[in-house]
Amino acid sequence: MTSxxxxxxxxxxxxxxxxxAVAQSEGRAPSLVGAVARDGRPAWSGARSCTEGHxxxxxxxYRIGSLTKTFTAVLVLxxxxxxxxxxxxxLDKYLPGxxxxxxxxxxxxxxxxxxAAESPAPWWERTPGSLRPELADVLGEQPLLHPPGRRHHYSNTGYTLLGSLIEAVRGKPWKEVLRRELLEPLGMHRTTCDPQDPHARGWAVHPWADVVMPEPAEDLGLMAPAGQLWSTAADLCRFAGFLTEGDERVLSADSxxxxxxxxxxxxxxxxxxxxxxxxxxxRRNGRTLFGHTGSLPGFVACLWVDAEEGVAAIVLANATSGPTTAAAAADLVRIVxxxxxxxxxxxxPMPEVDEALLELTGAWYWGTSAFGLKLVEDRGIELYPLSGQGQGRGSRFRARTDGTWTGLDGYFAxxxxxxxxxxxxxxxxxxxxSFVFTREPYDPAAEVPGGVDEEGWRGLPL
Known part of the structure; x- marks a missing residue:
């Protein structure tokens, strides 16, 4: 079916x-839907199902699992x-104890x-959230496995804490804050905490036989900010556009x-x-993508965005395992x-010329390494190493009101x-x-650290 x-x-x-079709067939998914957005607008959708005509x-x-974490992160920002x-x-400043x-x-x-990655047993994804009524039940007796800040260790319980943080600061339930501050402004009316028709049913597919078993769909309680949401390919196209360009009603482009x-x-x-x-x-297919994957019993999901090309892809399936949604979504981006x-x-051309800024353009030298400086929009500048020169230490800079610039990326961020x-x-x-960039290599008229030899440049005697 084509959108x-x-x-x-x-x-x-x-x-x-x-x-x-390949993802649904090889992944043995009861159904699978894919969608593509371009420049923030839906461009295509298609699907395959094990039941022809349905x-x-x-x-x-579909349930989107850990894609929910991105929504929670937006609320924190x-x-x-x-x-x-x-x-x-x-965290203790807002959520003590x-x-x-x-x-x-x-x-x-x-x-x-x-x-820790998970809450104590029983497995939270297939059991009611009522089994973990307090944060102590979510965290268990040994919540920390590594020193904070030392390594990346994916943690579902960490996003439970962030959901509780949002509730503590806002004074309202996470679900209500999510709906009012994110879903409604973005027009994501088909993204909900509980399934609403039409929705797919979650299935487990036997690894060695072509038979299926229904999976439970539990309310995750305190764990909801880590994986509760249900959504559609169309709604996630809207969300992808927001993650690319921002929306001042929700979160700025800078954020x-x-x-x-x-x-x-x-x-x-x-x-x-x-x-x-x-x-x-x-990094997929030679391109940088951002987004999130997600899974809960009966469902797998992925949203990837290529910001440089303005292309986003979503793949949703209703099988516990099998469909490689992350690879399929990356391929949809690549195909487009x-x-x-x-x-x-x-x-x-720029709308106006500032002579003081124009004077800054052209070649500059850090020691003997050559750099180019050019003007960009909003009085910004870009400093970049020239071909074969420098050490790759380039950056873009945003203008300040005091006449200086702040590095936005790269070495000088x-x-x-x-x-x-x-x-x-x-x-x-x-x-x-503290780096001095001069118009000529080691310009004697400039304040070069360490000074410049009085005899200047010379040949090497034979």
């Missing part, structure tokens, strides 16, 4: 549907942006707080970019994956990017760049985190 809002070439649509569509709910907390604050209160909010968001900035080290042997603040960051590459924005001039106004050099 009525399809806007891709027929050949691309066929390739996408073929990949969905394929799901982009409005069919909202609290930060409102000044109600700081990510460096210890948990036995893990020394861990910071940022560490909980990035799964680096050292908490969603912060979410997808690596915050935790990669696990040994997994150098193609890391974690931000509620978002996974992976390769078949219909994004057109670059038309080049346009967070560092201050300032222009140094003589009293009469003549440009001397750039100062960047």
């Amino acid at each position: 009525p809002f399809a806007s891709l070439l027929p050949s691309t649509e066929r390739a996408l549907l073929h990949r969905v 394929e799901p569509d982009a409005d069919t709910q 909202r609290l930060r942006d409102e000044g109600l907390l700081d990510l460096s604050d210890p 948990t036995a893990v209160g020394g861990a910071t909010i940022a560490q909980l968001l990035s799964h680096s707080a050292g908490l 969603v970019r912060e979410m997808r900035t690596p915050s935790a080290p990669a696990e040994p042997g997994d150098w193609e994956g890391t974690y931000g603040l509620g978002l996974q960051i992976v 990017v390769e078949a219909e590459p994004r057109f670059p924005e038309p080049w346009r 967070g560092e201050t760049l300032r222009v140094v001039r003589r009293p009469e106004g003549r440009l001397i050099h750039l100062d960047l985190g």
